[in-house]
Amino acid sequence: MLDGITAIAFDIDGTLYSSPEFYLRIIPHFLKNFLFYIKYNKIRNVLHHTAPLPDFYEYQARLFAELTGSSVEDAKKKIQSVVYDGLETYFKKIKPFKYVEETFRRIKAAGYKIAILSDFPPEQKGDIWGLAPYCDVILGSEQCGALKPSVFPFGILAKQLGVKKEQILYVGNSRKYDVLGAKNAGMMSAYIMPLWRRIFHCPLKEADINFSNYRQFAEIVIE
Template structure:
């Protein structure tokens, strides 16, 4: 844990997938769907790895489709249609009624009650997840990194998030579960960061060298965030 003055934080933003809900819950749900479309998902994974390394561009959708077309040996138009059908629309139903992380909603509502700005920044379109347990309507900013033109850890979506908040990056805390994409990306953009890990990793003392806080239950994050400020204001 780094020494950080949380009294300077004016906004808290969250990744969605694997951060507001545990990824293993979702993976269990989609297992049959994944197996049915396994070839497509494997190729899609390769393409997303490429897109994570691709510089920001207003042609994100077309470039992603072009890469998929090469992997699938089809036209870019067909690849784009299959991406929409299998990934963007096809996965929507699996988010319905998925359970959020324990304590996540309580923490978010407490932030809202205390007057903090709230945001969501995901590598996948946030609208794919519906209302996200009512969190969406509480947010001041809801952003998909694809619409910003680049996937995390590129600084572009994080800078866009700060711009939408109308705040400097150092006044934003970003909460995520993927160290390479969420934590490294937000840190490099100048934001404070909180890294959500799996409980068993926390029990053996796993921590990040760059995240300002490492946690495995949202009650820990809430206690750190609010108690630390109370102590510094005394």
């Protein structure tokens, strides 16, 4: 067991499943909505650096409306249709990384609380490939009003888990949003290394834990 850690929280996208595999699957969808995604990514970049908002979805729609010259209501409908509803079906065809369910089961049995904190709505992934029943908290940063790496959603996560921030290990695949976001919030961090880092034995120095697969991760946290 990790000293002082009582809860382990996970990002979803690129952390629990392969991002490259997902991107390959959505190529037709992306090409069909190419201009939309160019503009949408611009506003998401702004939102990653925005203070906590009382209504994230309203502000997101306002940014998109200003960029595209549409009404706020039309912007909301477009984002809902293309991003939230439009991508949902693709997640049904994606499988999680090997050993993920086994790892959730083992760390739950070891006495850890388990949580999910994702920048996109977790419900977009249904029961998160059978992982939802293991979770004590499932949280989307959008509903918190601020995207990672803001410390705000990490703070809400700790509050909902009922533990101190320094008692949480946050697991992710992004240096900026997951590792540094969690560290700045006072949490420990674990980083799932991409293939190139594994090949060249190049762990991420800012992360407290680097791992290559989820069976290895389970051994690290349970030993």
